[in-house]
Amino acid sequence: MATRFDSLPQRRQLIDRKRLSDALAELLPGTTDAAKLRAAATPLLRDSLAEGRAEIARRLAAAPMRGNETAASYAFLTDQILRLAFDFVVARVHPLNNASAAERLTIAAVGGYGRGEMALHSDVDIAFLTPWKQTAWSEQVIESLLYILWDLGLKVGHSSRSLDDMVRMAKSDLTIRTALLEARYVWGDQDLYDEAARRFDREVQTGSGPLFAAEKLAERQARHERMGDSRYVVEPNLKEGKGGLRDLHTLFWIGKYVHRVRSVPELVDAGLLTREELRRFQRAENFLWAVRCHLHILSRRPEDRLTFDVQTEIAVRMGYAARPGRSPVERFMKHYFLTAKQVGDLTGLFLAHLDETLAKRGRRFGLTNLAGGLRRRAPRKLDGFILDRGRLATPGEDFFAEDPVRLLQLFALADRHEIEIHPLTLRQAGRDARLIGGKVRADIRANAFFMDVLTSPRDPETVLRWMNEAGVFGRFVPDFGRVVAQMQFDMYHHYTVDEHTVRAVGLLARIERGDLGDTLPLPTAVFGQLVSRRALYVSVLLHDIAKGRGGDHSVIGAEIAMKLCPRFGITPAETETVAWLVRWHLLMSDTAFKRDLSDFKTMIDFAEKVQSPERLRLLFLLTVVDIAAVGPGVWNDWKRQLLGELYNGAEEVLRLGHKQRGRRERIEIKQADLKARLGWSDAVFAAHVARLPEAYWVAESLDILESNARTIAAADGDQQALAIATQADGSRGATLVTLYAGDHPGLFYRIAGAIHLAGGNIIDARIHTTRDGMAVDNFLVQDPFGLPFDDMHRLERLKTAIEDALANRNRMADRLAAKKSARTRADAFTIEPNVLIDNRASNRFTVVEINAQDRPALLNALAQALFESRVTIHSAHIATYGERAVDTFYLTDLTGDKITATARLKTLERLLLLAAGREPEKKRAA
Incomplete structure (x- = not known):
């Protein structure tokens, strides 16, 4: 990583190591008391560390997008502090005149520090390596050095191992093996470090590349599931979350382990990335590191979650300005989500390369179905598409250019045959999505393919997400493209608008299939009564499509629906229904959660707006999936009960007409059932009924x-x-x-x-x-x-x-x-x-x-x-x-x-x- 530090500008402004070394050498001449020497050295090192950090923060404020440079600056500063402290301890605190072969010690940076990347409050992960069992001298040096680092306020993660121990533990523990993979010489015995590196390469790495790659991919998938398995949560974890820094690290770890690359650019020479993909990797890495460094400075702690309370300030610090309909924080977070999407794209392409290099002929490497939940089959007819290791692919680079409608057919075939799409084909689709213009959007075949995916009885959520991440969705439906990666800056919505919409479609499909019959029994039963199934799916797609435009998104969305629905090939009657549903998609939740459902006028007013039992069924299902797709924990039993009460009450009004007699009958049925439960005498129960007003019983x-x-x-x-x-x-x-x-x-x-x-x-x-x-x-x-x-x-x-x-x-x-x-x-x-x-x-x-x-x-x-x-x-x-x-x-x-x-x-x-x-x-x- 020395070359990375060499590129840092004006390093002496960060820390003047020679001046500080001379100052440390002059401390307490003739003193041999270890505690006094450490106490004297600590203030000098602490002041230099604070001054260096202040200079890094000043540079970041002046150039707020220089993430990689800032991360490298913190690592460089830490290196110099470690070297100065080590030299001081060895020369002054625990001097050794005639060192034996056993009394050798080297310091290696491991983990993120080993990569030469740190934020203000990152851990300082170091490994002390000795040739054999530790001697009394090496134990003293390590102890004194750690005391100094702790006194400086550094959070040090450390290990002390012999070379044999290092090899044995690296073989048995994936975390240790990964940390040592990132090892970088910091200071101490250079020959000892070189020997450790050779032994790690020869005894740990050699022959274990496929196993390491598979284990890292399994670890990655488990981490995604733990973090919510979406890169579009509105308070993302930019280190551990899907599409965050850890995903980039995983790619580099696998490339470094399998192909012995030493830096990210070498992934191109290894054939793991193209030069364009390398540029995307570096842009994503630079942006994420910039955000992380700003976040640590603002929060004053090792924070990696972009919570609402810091998003606004980071947006201002990084220079985002307001635009019509979008605040600075919304523009900043859109940049973040698009970056997370780029990381996902790169991961897919990287995995495709692993198939080519590590898997047996005709087989897949590592985890299956990483892109989604579809099962693979061997379809009979693919209309010119081919299968590559069980995934849908194109026969050549010009396949989409010959007929751009194939960009939609690709996803329709993937859905119909329940097969995954090859990552290289998704990249090709993303590259050629620009071919989708007015002619393709008006094409009857293209719209039919799109509707096949949207209204699929199988897994429309997964395929729509592929279509969205390839950029085809937003090109084919430009109004949807406007809400891609658009966050809603509030504490209610957990996902971006596009991710919320795709999840809502997925929930609707699961209700239709009966998968949620235990948790959503009424919606499941209602779906079976529907006539306008296609209109419902389109309304779920369009219900939030006008967010971020200013004005009432329901009203604007209804206008968009009137324009888009005929293009999708649905009838004028269905178009009117979709536009009405989009216009009033908040009506049912507003009524259920903000009004007294026992007040009969509430039911009358609601029913007058809905007007028909079919619209009530459609609106009910749209409302359920809209709420349930907001995020974990938003849908609950109380909301289920209120919506159910409103649905049943409005259905009765619409079925019987305005009928107060129905209200009286419901009260009498309740009272009869209550009397049976209580077992009271007629007189006692009659007295109880007489005390309570009619509104209570309703x-x-x-x-x-x-x-x-x-x-x-x-x-x-x-x-x-x-x-x-x-x-x-x-x-x-x-x-x-x-x-x-x-x-x-x-x-x-x-x-x-x-x-x-x-x-x-x-x-x-x-x-x-x-x-x-x-x-x-x-x-x-x-x-x-x-x-x-x-x-x-x-x-x-x-x-x-x-x-x-x-x-x-x-x-x-x-x-x-x-x-x-x-x-x-x-x-x-x-x-x-x-x-x-x-x-x-x-x-x-x-x-x-x-x-x-x-x-x-x-x-x-x-x-x-x-x-x-x-x-x-x-x-x-x-x-x-x-x-x-x-x-x-x-x-x-x-x-x-x-x-x-x-x-x-x-x-x-x-x-x-x-x-x-x-x-x-x-x-x-x-």
């Missing part, structure tokens, strides 16, 4: 009705003024907390505050008042990880917190203010609070929706503002979308009427804005 499911009835009966029997019941509910993914107490103003905000203090998050609240003035409030509560709040000790603490809050036993406001937020990433976002008041959404209630930045105790603050506004809360619906909270309340005034007076509505809005975190404007529009 709002609550049968299991909650039963739980409430038993809680109420037990409390009344014991003459309790307050009863709190908790029950973990796996079907809803939450814990049901029921409170039965005398109703009074402020009850809700006190309960909300108490639940937060106990460590719970309220995800839904339904508030009821009996005809004799008792509150029956049901809360669904989760822990901070989105799981049921079911630990017995925590449940007891929850009950105690509610009792204390209602009895005013503690200063709840002070305790809430003192409770710190555990969420810091949300600080990267600014959400302007907004209050929407709607008197048309319900016949009986004023509906108030508050959009604000999520924070602990937000619900408590909003509920207290409503208490101060002297209104009655009848239900609360809490939804969070990453950093954004959307809380909806159904309210009346204290007499049970809607709130209509303009002055009261203004006051209500002002107090809620204050509670949500925004100062009111001095003047507001009337």
Whole structure:
């Protein structure tokens, strides 16, 4: 790696080794006390290390894209510190006049440090090598040197081995073998290091190349699965994640081990990369190292995850500017994702070469099916395409140029016959994707091939992802090309827009095949009733296609659908359906999560927009896959239940027409079922029914009705003024907390505050008042990880917190203010609070929706503002979308009427804005 350091500009500005060496030599003349000498040397080395790091940071700020140079600079600086410290220890701390053959010691840099690549807080991985068993002198030198390095604040990973030990452990441990593969001489006995290198080559490397390559590929696949197996997560790990630095390292390790290359450019001579691919490798490596070095400087720790709170600042540091419809951070992250894609492309080509050099004739090397989940067959007809080691390939370099429609046919054949595409053919397709112009896009055959893939009953997700990574997808559908690698800068979406879309299509196909019948039984059943299957797949493809253009992406997306659908070859009726689905693809989730489904007007208004049972089925399935494809943990049982309630309620309205009689019948069926469960006498049950309003029977499911009835009966029997019941509910993914107490103003905000203090998050609240003035409030509560709040000790603490809050036993406001937020990433976002008041959404209630930045105790603050506004809360619906909270309340005034007076509505809005975190404007529009 010396040549790499030789290219660094003005190295003496990083560290003046001669000046520092002279200064160390003059320390404490005549002193032999090891501790004093180390204590005297450490400040000199520490100052030089800090000055060198400051100079590197200054250079990076001036040239923010010079990643490789910065990484090499940190390694060079570390080398010089190590050499100076070693010389000082050997010359002053533990001098040796007549060294024997056994008293030889060399320092080798290993791992990333051995490659000559480091960020500010990277580990300093070194190996101390001795010819045989360590002598007392070598032990003393190693110990003193490590003390100095630790005192400098370096995080040192070290090993001390004889040459025999080195060979034995390298043979038995893949991690050690990989680290030693990167070994580089730093200082000490040069002949000893050379002997170690020869023995590693002769006794470890020779003859084990194929095994090492296979093991590294298996390790890579396991790492990808552990990290989420996608290079398009919006908070990527740029070192270990898919498409990150570790993938580039794996390529180099395999090339170095198998072909004995010493540097990345030599991969070209070995035939592992073309010169163009080498340039792409170096560009990707340089960019990723630049990002990593900026990240370490900003975070002040060895951080490799690009979290939201640093993305914006890194984008500014690296010089990204805003463009119409795209912020600097979105442009920066798009560059990152395109780079990760390049790394994936290079990996595929590299593996293809391994097949050529390491596999037996006609066989595959290493892991099978690395590109996806398809199984290989021997198809009979390939229309001119060929099979190469079981993968689809072209017969020549001009195959696509002769007929560019073949660029679409390639993927259709791969899907139809369930075979992989050869990486070299994917590279050829990426090169020739430029041949796709207006003529190909209008070609009936090309569109038929595309629709075959999109609507495939097999595995459209894998094949669409291949098509996307080859660049064919974005060329054939330019509107889709605009969202390729486009991130959504929020804490809700886990993937880029294109990756989210491809995953949603994959989920839809799995639902259709029945693979998710256990976890998604209703969507699976609904799919079997569909008539417009093709329209559904196209709507899933297009639902987010207009993101990043400014304006409402649903409206713009519907316009795009009207343009694209005829080209895809679908009928005018299907086109209208797709455009409607894209336009209203958020309608069902907004209604289910933000509105009271027990309010019959909610169902009526929703059904009036949907208009037909077939559209309801289509919208339901689109909504399910849209939510489930957002990211891990976003889909949960509570969302499943709410969407199911809305689907069933709207289906009934659409099937029977507007029919209040259906509502009454549902209530009577619930009451009959409840009576059978409870086993109460007619008189006792009739008295229970008479106490509770009709809205209660509509709002609550049968299991909650039963739980409430038993809680109420037990409390009344014991003459309790307050009863709190908790029950973990796996079907809803939450814990049901029921409170039965005398109703009074402020009850809700006190309960909300108490639940937060106990460590719970309220995800839904339904508030009821009996005809004799008792509150029956049901809360669904989760822990901070989105799981049921079911630990017995925590449940007891929850009950105690509610009792204390209602009895005013503690200063709840002070305790809430003192409770710190555990969420810091949300600080990267600014959400302007907004209050929407709607008197048309319900016949009986004023509906108030508050959009604000999520924070602990937000619900408590909003509920207290409503208490101060002297209104009655009848239900609360809490939804969070990453950093954004959307809380909806159904309210009346204290007499049970809607709130209509303009002055009261203004006051209500002002107090809620204050509670949500925004100062009111001095003047507001009337």
